[in-house]
Structure formats: structure tokens, C-alpha cells
Amino acid sequence: MLPERTSPARMSKEEFRKVGYYLVDSISDFMDRIGDGPVTTGETSTQLQAFLGTTSLPETGMTADVIMKRAVDLLFNHSLFNGHPKFLGYITSSAAPLGALADLLSAAVNPNVGANILSPMATEIEKQTIGWLAEFIGVSPTYGGILVSGGNMANFTAFLAARTAKAPKSIRQDGIAANDARLVVYCSKATHAWIEKAAFFFGIGANGIRWIEQDDFGKMHIGLLEQAIKRDLKNGYTPIMVVGNAGDVSTGVVDDLKSIGALCKTYNLWFHIDGAYGIPAAVIPELKNVFAGVEDADSIALDPHKWLYSPLEAGCTLVKDPQTLIDTYSTHPVYYNFNSSESQHNYYEYGFQNSRGFRALKVWAALQHVGREGYINMIGKNIELSQLFFRLAQRHPELEAITQNLSITTLRYVPAERPDDAKGKEAYLNTLNEALLNRLQRKGDVFLSNAVIKGKYCLRGCIVNFRTTEKDIEEIIDIVVREGRKIHKESVNVL
Incomplete structure (x- = not known):
């Protein structure tokens, strides 16, 4: 029998147990x-x-304890x-607390949840978690999606899916600069700063945001929203997206999602809900009317590390048609051997990351525990x-x-x-x-x-x-x- 390889990073079973017990006792x-x-x-x-x-950085190692x-x-x-x-x-x-233990287990197995072949069970757990989150907030569990780091990334992920779905198709090959379409998006003045980042990062530009005034209740003013859409269409702009807030970050106001969804259908716009903070409250039966219209959204951002009590990091993008994420993010370089079966679900095709940690486990565990x-x-x-x-x-x-x-x-x-x-x-x-x-x-x-x-x-x-x-x-x-x-x-x- 060949001797085991020695390594500075290796811990014996006894040492790991000793340090682990100390840590768990300390956390408790x-x-x-x-x-x-x-x-x-x-x-x-x-x-x-x-x-x-x-x-300075140590030249030699120290003991784990x-x-x-x-x-x-x-x-x-x-x-x-x-x-x-x-x-x-x-x-x-x-x-x-269960989330902390789930993160420990996740780190121990260390699956790369970018490709199914690298994370077979972790991929299935993330798929199930996505379905449960959709069901939790009151939309169909057939919504697809992906777990990301937090609200910025959840909204960014949806923003690019909206651009892919509603902007001229030539943008994918030729870029925005080569296209005459002047893309615009609409949101309440109470919308989180992620929208400014997205407009800058993804080629819309700050002048492509239409900041809609709020009504007396702090909601996006629906009449002013429609006026802005009509004005832009008349002036040769290309409206692509409306963002509704399901709990704005300053005051917690929920926009009139039903009316926003209806306008988006009328003008063929992508309806995105930023529910990073507030959308979990849709689970409360008495608030059903407050969140009416959530089922009309093309995409929804929510953060389990906000109101689902998950440890950081855990954000989520949900989309009504999962194919829109694949159309936006999927690439197939020759060195990827990740598609041996048509049924395989590869999360690198659903968002920005190729290598991805196992964020879903702590959310999956808590949803069942609570x-x-x-x-x-x-x-x-x-x-x-x-x-x-x-x-x-x-x-x-x-x-x-x-x-x-x-x-x-x-x-x-x-x-x-x-x-x-x-x-x-x-x-x-x-x-x-x-x-x-x-x-x-x-x-x-x-x-x-x-x-x-x-x-x-x-x-x-x-x-x-x-x-x-x-x-x-x-x-x-x-x-x-x-x-x-x-x-x-x-x-x-x-x-």
C-alpha cells in the first residue's frame, strides 16, 4: 500500500474534529x-x-487551533x-443558525455549481430551491432562475435578460453603438441605485433611465409612467423595460404592480420587479392585495439573505421564461464538455458566473426547517x-x-x-x-x-x-x- 501524500493543508480526522468542535461550541x-x-x-x-x-505573511504555517x-x-x-x-x-x-451549518457542509463538499457534471446533486437542490422560492412569493413554480450574490446581481441578471428579449437582436453581434435604437427603461424615483449601475454597465446610459415621480402614497405614478412611454415612442426611442418596486429600500412602499404589468403588456415591455427586500412578505395572506400583479412579472429579484433570514450571500433572479436567461448568458467554448445530455441543467448558462459556489443549500435547508x-x-x-x-x-x-x-x-x-x-x-x-x-x-x-x-x-x-x-x-x-x-x-x- 502506497503511503498517503503529505500536504501542509491537510488536517487529520482528529485535528479537524477537535478544531471543529471548538468552533461549533464557540458559535453556539x-x-x-x-x-x-x-x-x-x-x-x-x-x-x-x-x-x-x-x-508580514508567515513563511511557515501555524497550527489550526x-x-x-x-x-x-x-x-x-x-x-x-x-x-x-x-x-x-x-x-x-x-x-x-441552520444556514451556518449548511454553509459548512457546502464548503466541505465544495461543488462547482456552474455545470451539472461538476455538481449533480447541488444542481438539483438549487433547481428545487428556485421552484420553492417562486411558489413562496405566489408565482408559478415553473419560473426558472438562478441564485446569485445579492440584490445588485439579481437585478443585473434580469436587466440583461430584458435587454436581450426586447432590444434589437443585432445588439448581440454588433453592440449598442452600431445600432440606432435608443433604449430606455422606466422606474420610480425610489428605485435602488442598482438601476444606475446597470444603465452604465450595460450600454443604456444614465440618460436612458426615465425616473418616474411618485404619487401621494409613494408609489410610482402610473399616469406619468404611461405619458413617458408614449412620449418616448413618439420621439423615436425604444422602451424596453419597466421596474416596479416590491418594497422600496427607503420606505418599504410596494408599487401598483398590477397596473404596471398591464402597461407592460399594452406596450410590449419587459416587466421586472425589484423585490430584493419586500417580496417575501407576499407569503402573508393579508397582504395578497398589496402584491397583486406579481404573477405578471417577466422577472423578479429577491434576496433570501434579506427577509428569508439566510446568511450572506444569497440573492435570486426568477424569470417567467427561463429560456431568456439561456439566450442571454449561454456560451459553448470548445473546452466545455458539459452538455453530454440534453436534460442537463448547467447554471453557467443562466448568469454571469462560470464557477459558482453552492449558495442554495442554506436557503433550501431553512425553507424546510421553518x-x-x-x-x-x-x-x-x-x-x-x-x-x-x-x-x-x-x-x-x-x-x-x-x-x-x-x-x-x-x-x-x-x-x-x-x-x-x-x-x-x-x-x-x-x-x-x-x-x-x-x-x-x-x-x-x-x-x-x-x-x-x-x-x-x-x-x-x-x-x-x-x-x-x-x-x-x-x-x-x-x-x-x-x-x-x-x-x-x-x-x-x-x-
């Missing part, structure tokens, strides 16, 4: 006490670099914890807590509640004493609340983000957290008021 303790300390330490880059050290113990110390004592019950900033959820009823409960609870946040702000004499939609509440601190003139008052409140947000984020008692709504700089709390409770929301109100008073007092003393 961390998850059990995640709400006991601050959301973040607020340490500066200079401080963090001092903890990390500035030594020493490395892992140091990594645990660095991450558990010097991080921002988006799983903390008082983390309401941006839209990163508290990650389901179940539809569990998600209805958790998502519904997040919405209830957001509504409580809004009501408490309404009742407090030093807070102004601004908006509440889905699980997002916006508000601002408004001290009793402030400048008398309206213009000076608004400028002061904007400055005050921006300073308040920065202090809150540094101190780490709570982590909120911001939104600017009709010129008002607001604190924004987005609850996609299964650990947050009513007590946390009540304490957050107290923290905001306490710190707001301090900053206002400091400002008055300076003035």
Missing part, C-alpha cells in the same frame, strides 16, 4: 448571548488594525452583529414590530413618525426648542438627525440607518430580525430620545 455560545452586548464596538480602522497586527481561536476572538469581539436584536440598519437579516407557516409568523412579527415602532414614535412628544410600510419605519427626533423660521427649522432638524444617526451607529446601543423623505433627513429602522422583541423597540425609542436630547443640548450650547 455566541448565538446564545448575541443580544447581551452592543450591536457594534464602534472601533476605528486604526484600532482594528492594531488588534489584527501588521506582521491557534488560528481558529484567534479568528474567533477577532470576529466575536470586534464586529458589527446584524443578528443582534437591536440591529435595524439597512436590510441584512439575522441569519438562521416552513411556510414559520415564515408567515416571523415576517408578520417583523411587520407588527415596525408598526409598534411607528406608533410609539407618534405618541412621543419629541419624535416625529414619518412613514411605515412593510417592516420599515422612518422617524426623526424633534426637540421642543428649535429655530422659529420654517427653513431654519428644517435645516437644523436635518443636521441634528444626521448627527444623531452617526452617534447611534458609533455607540452601538442600537443600529439604525437613514432615509431622506421629501427633504427630511430621517432615522430608518428596517426589521428583518427574528430576535427583535417589543422590549427592544421600546428601548430603542428611549435610546433615540436620550441621545437626541444630548446632541440638541450640545448644539444649543455651541450656538
Whole structure:
């Protein structure tokens, strides 16, 4: 019997088990006490670099247990914890613990989910996950799609599919520069910045975006949308796509998806829904009317790492006709021997990546672990807590509640004493609340983000957290008021 090859990367069964048990025990303790300390330490880059050290790359290796113990110390004592019950900033959820174990298993097998032959079971699990996600949000499980890194990539993937489907076919060979068609896309002024990136990256250009004003409810104004389409057609432009928001990132507003879908049918445009944040709420029966029209979408972006509580990274693009992704992304270089069977599903033909990690496993596992009823409960609870946040702000004499939609509440601190003139008052409140947000984020008692709504700089709390409770929301109100008073007092003393 030939001796086993020795390798610096190799770990014995005993060593792997020892380090693995230590890590799992450490993570278990961390998850059990995640709400006991601050959301973040607020340490500066200079401080963090001092903890990390500035030594050169080691010439020789170190033992795995020493490395892992140091990594645990660095991450558990010097991080921002988006799983903390008082983390309401941006839209990163508290990650389901099972997802961490699924990621470990995925990394151990290490399938390349770019080609079926390289990842036979992982490919089937991703296909099943895609079908379950479609079913979850209320569209046909025959929708196809692909798991990607997050919202930007999910929307980019759909954007190029729309361009392939609706732009002149000669663009694939000759490019946009050689084509006289002036392509335009339409979206609400509340649409996430991904649309600007996509227009720049993929040849539409910033002037190819038609930013449609919002109505009194924060939704894209349907009348103005149709006027813009008609005007562009009359002036020789080529409309290709309308983007509807299913939970815009600032306020959580869901556009009138049904009316947008009807306009897209009338004018033969691709209907894309950016539901990266909000579309999972479509699972709640009481919100069915809010999301009416989702089934008309040609493509939908959603992020399991937002409101399905998956660890990063996990985004998803769903398309009504999966062939549109193949038409957009499929290539067949001679060195690919990936199509020995017509039935093989090769994910490199569905998106940007050739080599792809196994993102689906953690989503697949959580969908089964929690179940539809569990998600209805958790998502519904997040919405209830957001509504409580809004009501408490309404009742407090030093807070102004601004908006509440889905699980997002916006508000601002408004001290009793402030400048008398309206213009000076608004400028002061904007400055005050921006300073308040920065202090809150540094101190780490709570982590909120911001939104600017009709010129008002607001604190924004987005609850996609299964650990947050009513007590946390009540304490957050107290923290905001306490710190707001301090900053206002400091400002008055300076003035």
C-alpha cells in the first residue's frame, strides 16, 4: 500500500474534529448571548488594525487551533452583529443558525455549481430551491432562475435578460453603438441605485433611465409612467423595460404592480420587479392585495439573505421564461464538455458566473426547517414590530413618525426648542438627525440607518430580525430620545 501524500493543508480526522468542535461550541455560545452586548464596538480602522497586527505573511504555517481561536476572538469581539436584536440598519437579516451549518457542509463538499457534471446533486437542490422560492412569493413554480450574490446581481441578471428579449437582436453581434435604437427603461424615483449601475454597465446610459415621480402614497405614478412611454415612442426611442418596486429600500412602499404589468403588456415591455427586500412578505395572506400583479412579472429579484433570514450571500433572479436567461448568458467554448445530455441543467448558462459556489443549500435547508407557516409568523412579527415602532414614535412628544410600510419605519427626533423660521427649522432638524444617526451607529446601543423623505433627513429602522422583541423597540425609542436630547443640548450650547 502506497503511503498517503503529505500536504501542509491537510488536517487529520482528529485535528479537524477537535478544531471543529471548538468552533461549533464557540458559535453556539455566541448565538446564545448575541443580544447581551452592543450591536457594534464602534472601533476605528486604526484600532482594528492594531488588534489584527501588521506582521508580514508567515513563511511557515501555524497550527489550526491557534488560528481558529484567534479568528474567533477577532470576529466575536470586534464586529458589527446584524443578528443582534437591536440591529435595524439597512436590510441584512439575522441569519438562521441552520444556514451556518449548511454553509459548512457546502464548503466541505465544495461543488462547482456552474455545470451539472461538476455538481449533480447541488444542481438539483438549487433547481428545487428556485421552484420553492417562486411558489413562496405566489408565482408559478415553473419560473426558472438562478441564485446569485445579492440584490445588485439579481437585478443585473434580469436587466440583461430584458435587454436581450426586447432590444434589437443585432445588439448581440454588433453592440449598442452600431445600432440606432435608443433604449430606455422606466422606474420610480425610489428605485435602488442598482438601476444606475446597470444603465452604465450595460450600454443604456444614465440618460436612458426615465425616473418616474411618485404619487401621494409613494408609489410610482402610473399616469406619468404611461405619458413617458408614449412620449418616448413618439420621439423615436425604444422602451424596453419597466421596474416596479416590491418594497422600496427607503420606505418599504410596494408599487401598483398590477397596473404596471398591464402597461407592460399594452406596450410590449419587459416587466421586472425589484423585490430584493419586500417580496417575501407576499407569503402573508393579508397582504395578497398589496402584491397583486406579481404573477405578471417577466422577472423578479429577491434576496433570501434579506427577509428569508439566510446568511450572506444569497440573492435570486426568477424569470417567467427561463429560456431568456439561456439566450442571454449561454456560451459553448470548445473546452466545455458539459452538455453530454440534453436534460442537463448547467447554471453557467443562466448568469454571469462560470464557477459558482453552492449558495442554495442554506436557503433550501431553512425553507424546510421553518416552513411556510414559520415564515408567515416571523415576517408578520417583523411587520407588527415596525408598526409598534411607528406608533410609539407618534405618541412621543419629541419624535416625529414619518412613514411605515412593510417592516420599515422612518422617524426623526424633534426637540421642543428649535429655530422659529420654517427653513431654519428644517435645516437644523436635518443636521441634528444626521448627527444623531452617526452617534447611534458609533455607540452601538442600537443600529439604525437613514432615509431622506421629501427633504427630511430621517432615522430608518428596517426589521428583518427574528430576535427583535417589543422590549427592544421600546428601548430603542428611549435610546433615540436620550441621545437626541444630548446632541440638541450640545448644539444649543455651541450656538
